[in-house]
Amino acid sequence: MTLVNRNRRAAAGCLIVASTAMVLGCGGSGVQRLDLSGTVTYDGQPVPAGELRFEPNASKGASGPAGYATIVDGEYDTRNEDKGPVPGAVRIKVIGYVSAREFAPQLFRPYTMEADLTESSGSYDIDVPTGGK
Numbered sequence: 001m002t003l004v005n006r007n008r009r010a011a012a013g014c015l016i017v018a019s020t021a022m023v024l025g026c027g028g029s030g031v032q033r034l035d036l037s038g039t040v041t042y043d044g045q046p047v048p049a050g051e052l053r054f055e056p057n058a059s060k061g062a063s064g065p066a067g068y069a070t071i072v073d074g075e076y077d078t079r080n081e082d083k084g085p086v087p088g089a090v091r092i093k094v095i096g097y098v099s100a101r102e103f104a105p106q107l108f109r110p111y112t113m114e115a116d117l118t119e120s121s122g123s124y125d126i127d128v129p130t131g132g133k
Contacts, residue, residue, distance in 0.1 A: 031064055033084035035121035037077035042096055042108055042128040046074020049100035050107070052126070053093040054078075054085030057114060062088040071096065087119040094128055 040047045054067035067085030069076040071094075078084035091114055096107035111128045 032087060032119070033067065033078070034087055034117055034119075035077075035079050035084050036069070036117070036124050037075070037079070038123045038125040039074050040071050040076060040094060040096070040126045040128070041074060043130045047071050047094075047096040047107060047128070048073065048098060049104065050094065050096035052076055053095075054090045054117075055093070056086055057089035057091050060089035062086070062090065064088075072100065084121070085117055087117055089114065089116050092126065094126060096128065 040050065040052070048071075050071035052067075052069040052071065054069075056062035056064045056066070064086035066083075067078060067090075068081050068083040069078045070080060091112055094111045094113070096111075097104040098107050108128060113126070115124070117124070
């Protein structure tokens with residue numbers, strides 16, 4: 001086998017390994033995500049627009065990818081973005097806006113809370129305290 005053929009085989013092998021790693025890393029990664037939906041309120045009223053970020057709470061031994069959901073008219077559903085949180089201890093960051101229009105001012109300062117999400121999907125309502133603290 002010549003040096004050129006050996007280099008081609010090595011390059012082909014690397015390409016196969018890299019392609020396989022990319023395919024396995026996308027989509028079917030085997031990470032369990034929860035389908036959550038619910039309401040988000042502030043001062044007793046539905047939050048008009050915003051977002052939720054679910055981050056595993058590493059200080060409580062949780063790990064995995066972050067989850068995400070959009071708040072629309074006081075409601076959210078993680079199935080809309082297909083980015084539900086992983087089960088376990090999470091920190092939920094709530095960002096609310098006065099409206100859904102672009103560059104709308106925030107309704108409250110970003111609010112962070114902790115929760116322990118079970119390994120089943122379902123409903124989870126969030127009430128941001130007045131002042132968003």
